[in-house]
Amino acid sequence: MGFCSVPWSGVALSLLWQFHFTSGGITTYGLVPAAQTALAGGPLPTLPAYDQTVLQPPAPPEQPVKALTFEVQRDAADAQGMSIPHEHGAAFYGFSIEMSVIGQTIGKNSTHIFPAFLNLMSNICERAGIVLIRLGGNTQEYARFHDGVFEDGRITQKEKSGTTQTTDTPAVMYTIDLFYMLANVSAMVPVKWFLGLPFNDTSTFHLEMAEYGQAILGDNLIALQAGNEPDLYAAHEKRLPPYLPENFVDEWHELIKTVDENPKVTVKNKFVGPSISGSDPIQWNPDAVWETGFIDTFKDRLYALTVERYLTHNCGAAFGSGEIVNPQDVFSWYLSHQTILNLIGEYHSSTALAQQAGLPFIMFETNTASCGGFAGISQSYGAALWILDYGMYMAYSNFSNALLHIGGQNVFYNPWVAPPTKQSTFHEWTVGSVFYSALIMAEVFGKSNDGRVLQLESGSVFTPTYAIYDGTTLSKFALFNYVNDPTGASDIVVSLSVAGGGVPQSVKVKYLLADSVQSKTNITWAGQTFGNNFEADGLLKGDHNATTVYCDVSANVCRIPLRAPSFALVFMDSTSPEVGQATATYSTTAYTKRHNTLKVDPTSLAVSNGHSGKDRVKMGSTSPGSVVAPNGATTPYYATGGGVSLLLSLSVIIWVLVG
Incomplete structure (x- = not known):
């Protein structure tokens, strides 16, 4: 079998062990109008994740290259002039999933993992061996552990935090079943995880993400992120100004001290940072952080150096205030290598420092544009070309990996997303154009672990x-x-x-x-x-x-x-590039009134894939005001449903590998 072809017996034993511990209207900016089609007898949803806007392409050069x-x-x-070897044992492009939308992208809980997600990851690892996924983003900062279960069986739930956050989003509550779900995914597909630590209150660090993550995920937890875009903390009223790189380093010292005193955090040297945004106008450039001695001070505690960066932003449209960018005006930016040269040129000295320190350098969050991307651009074939070129140039510039961000139903740039309504069939997911970029980058380097x-x-x-x-x-x-x-x-x-x-x-x-x-x-x-x-x-x-x-x-x-x-x-070599469909696939063929169930071995039990849509009503992105609940509230919310029994003897299913 290939690397991704996991023997059934191994999956069964691993999942049984983990389950045992588990508790019970479109805007068109271009010249081509968007067509309306039907879905399940109703109008096409107008959520950004399924945007139908089509733009007008730039005219070709007057003197074309032939x-x-x-x-x-x-x-x-x-x-001469080659990159360092791509030797960090995973696909170059991984994925960054906002904490608040895990239920739209991975699964509802440890017994309801989406087969479409598993298939997508299997196709990446068929080519590259391992997929890296980070759970975090703005919503990690106020995430809190919930010691119990939620009524609808989900592992995360949004709550009003009562305090200002990076994008004024609700806090995310999560249960221990989150970690069992991730462990179950890794038992079926070689996925390894980064988890984000809350960094909103450095006087009282909340370390449950580290404690349970290390205990349950083991080696499948790569590292913990401490601080998400700290250069924006003052601007977003998360810290009193002036908040400088030196202040951030002081807080890291406090974190490390707290970790060292916590016996439940057994691995104390696998963190990533500083994860600055480099946003426009640039808050802190990387050199400002390196000049504090961040690398030398924390080198023995770091798994990798990380930054986050988008080419530009669409925050005016996302937040309903500020300058509104017409996507047609910037479409040409995503059809030129020059924008990539300008963007990544700022990091060449930083990747050199990472090599000197013996650390990977990772673009920890990126995509077409921050604040959700652009209608007409972020799901286009042009964006797929640009993201692919972007990844190639990052690899050439000695980035070790890059993670494409996923923000849910109310952003344009998702690599993949589930259906938004009460759809019950298995074949109604949406795969964004940039997922092809990730798939191809996996094939560029393959599994050799020595690509340059x-x-x-x-x-x-x-x-x-x-x-x-x-x-x-x-x-x-x-x-x-x-x-x-x-x-x-x-x-x-x-x-x-x-x-x-x-x-x-x-x-x-x-x-x-x-x-x-x-x-x-x-x-x-x-x-x-x-x-x-x-x-x-x-x-x-x-x-x-x-x-x-x-x-x-x-x-x-x-x-x-x-x-x-x-x-x-x-x-150019004699290797046969015949890799197409992944050899390990996950199929759903049986249906019930509310959900589809997995095709299973006769000796196995049955379960839903948890995606009836009943309880997912515009669960939203991480931008404030972008989702309106039926009661008029502008915060994404979850409707609650009946309780879900997770007793192994009654309702647990083991996903079956369908060859």
């Missing part, structure tokens, strides 16, 4: 190009064409040569394709797709297609067609 030529070294030792990236100079911000080395040898090329030109005038032929000769007789090429950069539908990777809005179950559909391109061995050149727009991953 051909590109690159000659690279076969041996990594002869290539070299950026090649193409002469155009519309055609970024990379060579990827696996260990000591040239392995792949990553080719981009951002230009949108249906006439074919901007299609490119990319000529690839190996210094000293020796191109193979043929190469395999996988393409990420869609009709246009503004497209939100029919996005395919190597001929396969997860489906459009409300069509996904986390499985790739269609026939896998790695195109064979024959090379001119005598001329030492492989000529790769690259249409406008498109992305191509060219496999």
